[in-house]
Amino acid sequence: MSSAPPIVSDAVPARVNLLGMPRARLEEFMVALGEKPWRAQQLFKWIYHQGVDDFARMTDIGRALRERLAACAEVRPPAVAEEHVSADGTRKWLIRVDGGGSVETVFIPEQGRGTLCVSSQVGCALDCSFCSTGKQGFQRDLSAAEIIGQVWIAARTFGLPKRGGQRSITNVVLMGMGEPLLNFDNVVAAMDLMMDDFAYGISKRRVTLSTAGVVPALDRLAGLSEASLAISLHAPNDALRDRLMPVNRRYPIRALLDSARRYMDAQTDVKRVVTVEYTLIKDLNDSVALAHELAALLRGFPCKINLIPFNPFPQSSYERPSRNAVSRFWNVLNDAGYRVTVRTTRGDDIDAACGQLVGRVSDRTRRSARHRAAAPCSPEART
Numbered sequence: 001m002s003s004a005p006p007i008v009s010d011a012v013p014a015r016v017n018l019l020g021m022p023r024a025r026l027e028e029f030m031v032a033l034g035e036k037p038w039r040a041q042q043l044f045k046w047i048y049h050q051g052v053d054d055f056a057r058m059t060d061i062g063r064a065l066r067e068r069l070a071a072c073a074e075v076r077p078p079a080v081a082e083e084h085v086s087a088d089g090t091r092k093w094l095i096r097v098d099g100g101g102s103v104e105t106v107f108i109p110e111q112g113r114g115t116l117c118v119s120s121q122v123g124c125a126l127d128c129s130f131c132s133t134g135k136q137g138f139q140r141d142l143s144a145a146e147i148i149g150q151v152w153i154a155a156r157t158f159g160l161p162k163r164g165g166q167r168s169i170t171n172v173v174l175m176g177m178g179e180p181l182l183n184f185d186n187v188v189a190a191m192d193l194m195m196d197d198f199a200y201g202i203s204k205r206r207v208t209l210s211t212a213g214v215v216p217a218l219d220r221l222a223g224l225s226e227a228s229l230a231i232s233l234h235a236p237n238d239a240l241r242d243r244l245m246p247v248n249r250r251y252p253i254r255a256l257l258d259s260a261r262r263y264m265d266a267q268t269d270v271k272r273v274v275t276v277e278y279t280l281i282k283d284l285n286d287s288v289a290l291a292h293e294l295a296a297l298l299r300g301f302p303c304k305i306n307l308i309p310f311n312p313f314p315q316s317s318y319e320r321p322s323r324n325a326v327s328r329f330w331n332v333l334n335d336a337g338y339r340v341t342v343r344t345t346r347g348d349d350i351d352a353a354c355g356q357l358v359g360r361v362s363d364r365t366r367r368s369a370r371h372r373a374a375a376p377c378s379p380e381a382r383t
């Protein structure tokens with residue numbers, strides 16, 4: 001039997017994507033090219049401040065170096081497959097990533113601020129019973145380039161706070177598809193770029209990681225990141241939370257709250273609080289009794305509470321609570337002295353609200369929403 005011939009690849013070696021590369025690593029990369037490390041800052045300015053992906057346009061870099069960079073490197077954001085714009089300026093991008101998957105990114109302009117909701121994984125492994133992303137299962141982690149690339153794409157349209165403009169991106173929340181703490185290294189690298197003055201320079205208070213409660217990873221994050229923290233609680237006791245969120249069986253409420261407190265204690269500035277997210281589902285976790293239980297649970301815990309009325313999706317039998325039920329729940333917490341907000345939902349008609357992101361555009365969307373878009377994670381507004 002003759003042996004198989006050796007496989008010889010004549011493919012062009014892949015170029016290194018500079019998008020998403022940590023600044024320290026880019027400095028090393030430039031040194032390896034025989035350049036000074038400060039070249040990395042120059043590149044950062046072009047990539048993140050100016051949104052330039054073509055080395056030829058980086059005019060304060062000498063031509064010879066630009067050509068060498070073009071030969072071995074690239075600035076490659078993920079591809080935008082679809083873009084929907086609403087009358088109120090809300091915008092949703094369907095982002096196609098390598099390997100066939102898609103994720104969604106949403107920009108929500110509001111008075112005085114603009115929040116970008118970013119995805120961290122294609123699909124999600126946690127299978128929370130009220131979330132449509134979970135229903136599609138987990139496909140893969142996004143790379144740091146694909147995460148920061150969502151900001152890059154949005155910044156190209158809206159600009160950053162420093163560059164002014166009413167609709168600039170002032171806040172980024174990791175509340176799109178996926179569980180950010182299960183894609184730890186790429187999420188941390190991308191958040192560092194969001195907060196790095198040489199890149200996007202967004203205040204640490206305005207970059208928020210939201211987690212369902214992967215406790216060991218949250219413990220690892222403490223001391224490593226200064227981003228703001230949101231935890232998805234959704235129930236004030238383990239029996240109920242076990243039913244809603246399988247992750248609770250591994251990391252129950254007490255362990256999550258203790259870990260979140262350790263995260264806040266590791267921050268250098270005092271007065272920061274954890275955002276506790278609580279999705280209200282009709283007749284499941286929206287009773288006045290549970291509101292009292294939640295108030296008791298969180299006593300002494302440094303937090304503000306964000307209530308999210310459930311956003312329905314086809315495979316779910318859950319329902320959104322009435323406005324009255326939301327108000328009653330809000331009142332109990334407010335009377336107990338908590339800072340409580342209700343997240344407004346815009347655009348659940350195009351399946352872009354919290355928990356509706358599945359990385360594809362539904363038929364309903366195709367038919368009805370070419371010029372209306374939505375908000376998955378519109379920040380705190382009392383409805």
Ligand code: SAH
Nearest residue numbers: 131175179210211212232277310311354355
């Ligand atoms: N995996 C992260 C980010 C998920 S999405 C996390 O769990 O925190 C951001 C928020 O939307 C979470 O609080 C999530 O629980 C909530 N959410 C998910 N599905 C929802 C739905 N159908 N209606 C309302 N909120 C939902």
